[in-house]
Amino acid sequence: MARAALLLPVALLLCLALAGSAGAERKMVGVYELKNKKGDFSIKVTNWGATLMSVIVPDSEGNLADVVLGYDTIAEYVNGSSYFGALVGRVANRVAKGRFVLDGKAYHLYSNDGKNALHGRLSFSGSSPSRMDHDVIASLMISPSGFSKVIWTVKEYVPDCDSPYITFYYHSFDGEQGFPGDLDVYVTYRLSSPYELSLHMNATALDKATPVNLVNHAYWNLAGHGSGDVLGHLIQVFASEYTPVDSSMIPTGQIAGVAGTPYDLRRLTPLGSRINLVSGGGAAGYDVNYAVHGEGFTQVAFLRDTASGRAMELWANQPGVQLYTSNWLKDEKGKDGKVYQKHAALCLETQAFPDAVNHPNFPSExxxxxxxxxxDMLLKFSS
Incomplete structure (x- = not known):
């Protein structure tokens, strides 16, 4: 395994204990870069939460920009609550009342979204990044933090090849976050030519049946992070159905057609033309799961920023995709001194249906x- 190309300053090197490990194996958090041979396409990731920190791609004039929202320091990712670029699990999205029954046994999760469980972790409000210390970190690590708030092991890091990649590993223990069974989890980020980023996530249940729904929670703005809102982006979602939700954002169990509703994005549509016609949890904007057309590996969505010419195709093998238009972002200090506001980006989270574990008519997770x-996810960038 190659060493990290980029390491954090000494003051921010976090040597942390793996949650739940009796041996208290200590690890260093690092930042790792993958770059194509031409040098005009690169990403940075960290093993804190297996997080995607940056994606730099050219526009139609060859100008480079970072097209995902994020932070400058790992300490900010530790304290952050917006899941910027994180690998979310064991079960992403919402589980109604933090409860489900599997094989006749009831399991109770940690409710962090009203009475519901969201993204598998507790909400955390700790010290500011400038006052981060080992006691704060330790308190995070012994709490049911979710996959986005733990240190992953770097299993392979191969930056110097035609298709550079990195693989992270995490062992989720029986009872973590309230879920049953031990689980071995891997995620691989890989660059391919000309401008393709793939993510492969897999998890093996070792001893008990368990729900699994892993999500990459990147926030996309193809004009560049911090460039303003994404209301001018054109979007297309290849789905003729969606899963309506109740007032607490829990699916009703219905799988409804999008025809005749503001959720119909089957044709290329300016995002701003519909943004005030929909709401998620009381905030204007999209926060909804679509039932993806077809089965197996298929195109899920298309996104274009007309000003820069950058475009992104999303392909995946999951039954659903959550479109979230950062409805709750407000005064969030991000990279390079930028401050992110409402609708500063959008998320396209390929996934199992939310609360699938409580809806037998939904695809099983x-x-x-x-x-x-x-x-599997594939992001194809062009300009």
């Missing part, structure tokens, strides 16, 4: 002992 969960 249960992985049986010895079974493997596999989630």
């Amino acid at each position: 249960i992985v049986r002992p010895g079974g493997v969960y596999s989630h």
